Amino acid sequence: MKKNSSKKVIVRNVGDVRSTEDVCGMVKKITTAEDLAEASIAVATIKSPTVPHYHERSAEFYYVLKGKGKILTGYQDFEIRKGTIVVIPRRIAHFTIPRETMEVIVFSAIHAWESKDQIVLGERDEDVLFSPFKERMELIDELLARNGLDYHEDGDRDENKEIEQKRRRFISQKKLDSIPIAEFRKMLSVDR
Numbered sequence: 001m002k003k004n005s006s007k008k009v010i011v012r013n014v015g016d017v018r019s020t021e022d023v024c025g026m027v028k029k030i031t032t033a034e035d036l037a038e039a040s041i042a043v044a045t046i047k048s049p050t051v052p053h054y055h056e057r058s059a060e061f062y063y064v065l066k067g068k069g070k071i072l073t074g075y076q077d078f079e080i081r082k083g084t085i086v087v088i089p090r091r092i093a094h095f096t097i098p099r100e101t102m103e104v105i106v107f108s109a110i111h112a113w114e115s116k117d118q119i120v121l122g123e124r125d126e127d128v129l130f131s132p133f134k135e136r137m138e139l140i141d142e143l144l145a146r147n148g149l150d151y152h153e154d155g156d157r158d159e160n161k162e163i164e165q166k167r168r169r170f171i172s173q174k175k176l177d178s179i180p181i182a183e184f185r186k187m188l189s190v191d192r
Helices: 123-146 157-173 181-191
Strands: 019-022 025-031 040-046 053-055 059-066 068-073 076-081 085-088 095-098 102-109 118-120
Touching: 059 076, 068 085, 095 102, 123 157, 123 181
Parallel strands: none
Antiparallel strands: 019 025, 025 040, 040 102, 053 118, 059 085, 059 102, 068 076, 068 095
């Protein structure tokens, strides 16, 4: 694959580009390193959580065209929705969890996107990336249990379904999915 840094103008219609499966969902790679070595652009349709990964040489810029969800990067998670721009520096591990189908323009700069530049995290790396989120979920579960919102192992399906709805309302009302972990620890130590 010869990289091109020419000065030719590239014009493509997104509808003419075939989607391929990628760690970021179904992706239409509008331009690639074959077109221009320094940058590339794609449109990703994200229907399920993406695979945790990072890029060794390229920074990524996301512009959310539709949908909403969360992007997780190490110890930070951000709510994203239509109109949001996300800048991900190179070598920052990240993945997206959509709350509904998302369509995102992905612009790669410094170096055009190439599969060899994309490093998919292994199980050991995922433990490092996910550990803060696992801790958050454990803290949320503890707080929910203290408020009488734990599941009943011997409860019937409808009862647990009702508890799940109450848990979701509680999490939403208290904005528990955006409180820093340190705040959770304080809340739980005060409650003890």
